[in-house]
Amino acid sequence: MIDLGEDAVVAAITRKLRIAPDVQLGAGDDCAIVGGPRDRTWRLLKADVVVEGVHFLGTTDASRVGWKALCRAISDIAAMGGRPEHALITVALASKTPMAWLEELYRGLRRAADRFGVSIVGGETSRSPGPAFINVALSGRVERKQCVRRSGGLPGDALYVTGRLGGSLSGKHLDFTPRLAESTWLVTDHLPHAMMDISDGLAADLPRLASASGCGFELDEISIPRTPGCTTAQALSDGEDFELLFTVAPNSAASLERAWKRKFPRLPLTRIGSLIAKTQRSASPSKRTHGHDHFA
Amino acid sequence: MIDLGEDAVVAAITRKLRIAPDVQLGAGDDCAIVGGPRDRTWRLLKADVVVEGVHFLGTTDASRVGWKALCRAISDIAAMGGRPEHALITVALASKTPMAWLEELYRGLRRAADRFGVSIVGGETSRSPGPAFINVALSGRVERKQCVRRSGGLPGDALYVTGRLGGSLSGKHLDFTPRLAESTWLVTDHLPHAMMDISDGLAADLPRLASASGCGFELDEISIPRTPGCTTAQALSDGEDFELLFTVAPNSAASLERAWKRKFPRLPLTRIGSLIAKTQRSASPSKRTHGHDHFA
Numbered sequence: 001m002i003d004l005g006e007d008a009v010v011a012a013i014t015r016k017l018r019i020a021p022d023v024q025l026g027a028g029d030d031c032a033i034v035g036g037p038r039d040r041t042w043r044l045l046k047a048d049v050v051v052e053g054v055h056f057l058g059t060t061d062a063s064r065v066g067w068k069a070l071c072r073a074i075s076d077i078a079a080m081g082g083r084p085e086h087a088l089i090t091v092a093l094a095s096k097t098p099m100a101w102l103e104e105l106y107r108g109l110r111r112a113a114d115r116f117g118v119s120i121v122g123g124e125t126s127r128s129p130g131p132a133f134i135n136v137a138l139s140g141r142v143e144r145k146q147c148v149r150r151s152g153g154l155p156g157d158a159l160y161v162t163g164r165l166g167g168s169l170s171g172k173h174l175d176f177t178p179r180l181a182e183s184t185w186l187v188t189d190h191l192p193h194a195m196m197d198i199s200d201g202l203a204a205d206l207p208r209l210a211s212a213s214g215c216g217f218e219l220d221e222i223s224i225p226r227t228p229g230c231t232t233a234q235a236l237s238d239g240e241d242f243e244l245l246f247t248v249a250p251n252s253a254a255s256l257e258r259a260w261k262r263k264f265p266r267l268p269l270t271r272i273g274s275l276i277a278k279t280q281r282s283a284s285p286s287k288r289t290h291g292h293d294h295f296a
Numbered sequence: 297m298i299d300l301g302e303d304a305v306v307a308a309i310t311r312k313l314r315i316a317p318d319v320q321l322g323a324g325d326d327c328a329i330v331g332g333p334r335d336r337t338w339r340l341l342k343a344d345v346v347v348e349g350v351h352f353l354g355t356t357d358a359s360r361v362g363w364k365a366l367c368r369a370i371s372d373i374a375a376m377g378g379r380p381e382h383a384l385i386t387v388a389l390a391s392k393t394p395m396a397w398l399e400e401l402y403r404g405l406r407r408a409a410d411r412f413g414v415s416i417v418g419g420e421t422s423r424s425p426g427p428a429f430i431n432v433a434l435s436g437r438v439e440r441k442q443c444v445r446r447s448g449g450l451p452g453d454a455l456y457v458t459g460r461l462g463g464s465l466s467g468k469h470l471d472f473t474p475r476l477a478e479s480t481w482l483v484t485d486h487l488p489h490a491m492m493d494i495s496d497g498l499a500a501d502l503p504r505l506a507s508a509s510g511c512g513f514e515l516d517e518i519s520i521p522r523t524p525g526c527t528t529a530q531a532l533s534d535g536e537d538f539e540l541l542f543t544v545a546p547n548s549a550a551s552l553e554r555a556w557k558r559k560f561p562r563l564p565l566t567r568i569g570s571l572i573a574k575t576q577r578s579a580s581p582s583k584r585t586h587g588h589d590h591f592a
Contacts, residue, residue: 012395013402019415023382032417034382045417047384047433053425054388086319086330088343090431092350099308106309119315121328121341129349130426135386137343137433 029150029212030076030196031140042147044082044140048073052131056174062101064174065134066108072199073138074116075178075242079197080149081187082142083180084118090135092128105134116180146187148246153194153213157247157275160256163267165202166230168240176242183244185263190256192246201239202272209245215275225270247275325446325508326372326492327436338443340378340436344369348427352470358397360470361430362404368495369434370412371474371538375493376445377483378438379476380414386431388424401430412476442483444542449490449509453543453571456552459563461498462526464536472538479540481559486552491542497535498568505541511571521566543571 014027024033024042035042050069052058070087077084089109093102102125113120118138162179179197186192194213198205202224210217226235248256253271260269310323320329320338331338346365348354366383373380385405389398398421409416414434458475475493482488490509494501498520506513522531544552549567556565 013398014416014419016402016406017416017419018406018410019417020381020413023415023417026415026417027419032382032384034417045382045384045433045435047386047418047420047431049386049388049420049422049429049431051388051422051424051429054423085316086328086341088328088341088433090343090345090433092345092347092429102309106312110312110314114314117316119319119322120310120313121315121319121322121330122343123310123313123323124343124345126345126347127350128347128427128429131424133345133347133388133424133429133431135343135345135429135431135433137341137384137386137431139341139435 025149030079031082033080033147035144039144041141042144044077044080044142046073046076047135047137048076049133049135051133060174062104063108063111066105067112068174069134069136070109070112070118071176071178072242073136074112074118074180075197075199077138077140078178078180078183079195079244080142081146081183081195082140083184084116084138084140086139087113087118087120088122088124088137089120090124090126090133090137092126092133094129094132095127097132116178146191148187148192148195150194150196150209150212153209153215153247153275154249155215155275155277156250157193158250158253158271159206159217159219159245159247159273159275160269160271161198161202161225161243161245162269163241163243164225164227165198165241165243166235166238167227168238172227173240178242179244182264182267186244186246190248190252190259192248195244195246198241198243198245199239201237201241202245203236204239205245209247210275213275214278216278217273217275219273223270223272225268250274321445326375327378329376329443331440335440337437338440340373340376340438342369342372343431343433344372345429345431347429356470358400359404359407362401363408364470365430365432366405366408366414366434367472367474368538369432370408370414370476371493371495373434373436374474374476374479375491375540376438377442377479377491378436379480380412380434380436382435383409383414383416384418384420384433385416386420386422386429386433388422388429390425390428391423393428412474442487444483444488444491446490446492446505446508449505449511449543449571450545451511451571451573452546453489454546454549454567455502455513455515455541455543455569455571456565456567457494457498457521457539457541458565459537459539460521460523461494461537461539462531462534463523464534468523469536474538475540478560478563482540482542486544486548486555488542488544491540494537494539494541495535497533497537498541499532500535501541505543506571509571510574512574513569513571515569519566519568521564546570
């Protein structure tokens with residue numbers, strides 16, 4: 001497995017899955033989509049795990065781990081234009097873990113749940129002979145006409161990112177704010193063609209969005225909004241930014257930027273490039289040399 | 297945590313959770329229930345994890361691990377009278393795990409999914425620095441009028457179990473059949489008052505059902521259907537039986553037993569006792585001395 005990137009693993013194992021006719025989209029995007037082709041709303045389903053020693057340290061404040069665990073999944077729901085609703089939490093812990101750790105974990109989970117309107121409807125606990133695992137399964141809802149996939153981008157689309165990229169390990173990866181309010185506003189007033197959240201770094205995630213859309217891309221590396229103190233390489237590859245990456249028609253770009261500044265004056269929105277036709281060579285940072293990949 | 301049983305842990309952490317008005321039932325039963333009070337159908341949500349070294353061994357055939365992981369959650373949906381629909385799979389694996397192991401795991405997951413009508417709509421993979429973890433988040437659907445909780449039992453109800461109990465570690469825990477067909481038939485024709493699946497052993501789970509129903513119970517230990525070669529103590533406490541435990545009104549018992557024999561001639565249905573009023577002393581095997589508890 002060590003030779004295979006995560007994308008290849010997931011693609012190989014999900015290719016053979018049979019899905020029912022009510023599944024609009026299975027594995028491969030930020031969330032799965034369930035519902036009939038004409039339903040007014042669709043359900044979004046997402047599961048995501050954080051593992052001690054991979055996504056957080058054993059010494060990390062457990063309430064920040066809880067916040068992160070739930071907000072990662074909320075970010076995925078936001079990335080499709082939806083609103084999160086119901087979460088199931090699965091925790092596996094060493095039996096020597098103090099009860100206070102679990103209480104702190106749930107304090108962080110509850111804080112995120114209350115802030116973003118999520119009901120935690122189930123909590124399983126199991127013993128772990130090794131590291132702690134916290135899995136969040138989150139379901140949400142999206143208006144069918146506001147549902148944004150990775151695959152809707154068109155050649156010529158303007159590419160945008162929210163916020164600033166890089167430096168997540170200095171703390172942002174534990175305290176980030178999923179861009180739910182921004183996503184809701186975007187899909188209501190400025191429906192993007194394609195959207196995803198940046199979890200593995202722009203260098204890994206932008207090629208995924210472009211590829212899903214059947215496009216190449218031009219990335220203006222100078223324009224990438226960097227967290228203060230970060231290099232462009234870090235902004236490209238640190239990962240766990242949990243910012244939105246999306247595309248809009250080029251003739252909507254100016255009005256989007258004006259409206260954004262009025263609505264979210266404190267959060268930068270930055271045009272970083274364009275989608276282009278696939279036959280053109282992409283000015284692409286290679287996914288295999290940059291970008292966070294759990295199996296790399 | 298080592299001093300607290302799993303029930304106490306879950307109760308302590310879920311007591312503080314805020315849930316939205318569309319949540320009929322949060323943590324504490326086999327599944328959460330989501331839907332409006334008059335909706336014709338409700339959604340059932342369940343998450344469940346299997347951990348290497350706790351629920352399976354590193355040497356276990358991975359396809360049997362996949363079967364078990366999904367069938368545990370299917371058994372919980374069946375225990376509420378529902379049908380499973382959509383599953384999200386989260387796998388955390390050591391980076392040295394061969395790709396073939398993951399393929400075998402998914403072969404078992406797919407076999408269970410195809411057999412019981414489940415669409416696997418998402419598959420996340422992550423690295424684990426320790427044991428393998430496989431989490432299944434499963435959503436299902438139940439007719440509101442056929443939804444059976446643990447809490448509906450009444451004093452005088454006849455107590456039944458399907459199949460035979462005990463001896464799961466000799467292999468049954470990897471190859472069991474969730475009682476989905478039986479559950480569907482029961483809720484259609486012989487609606488139980490209360491139902492759950494036996495995952496932690498009858499000695500742990502029967503007191504939970506009785507307690508949720510505000511009842512005590514009388515258990516006729518001699519009558520407990522045992523897997524060949526098992527003692528009564530094993531049948532009470534081995535756990536991972538994944539049989540149905542349910543109650544019906546005493547005057548329905550005879551007709552249920554006759555109809556069951558015609559419908560499922562090869563699967564025993566056994567009356568093992570009764571619910572009684574709570575003020576009476578329960579003839580109860582102690583939960584703390586018997587019964588599998590992940591935190592014991």
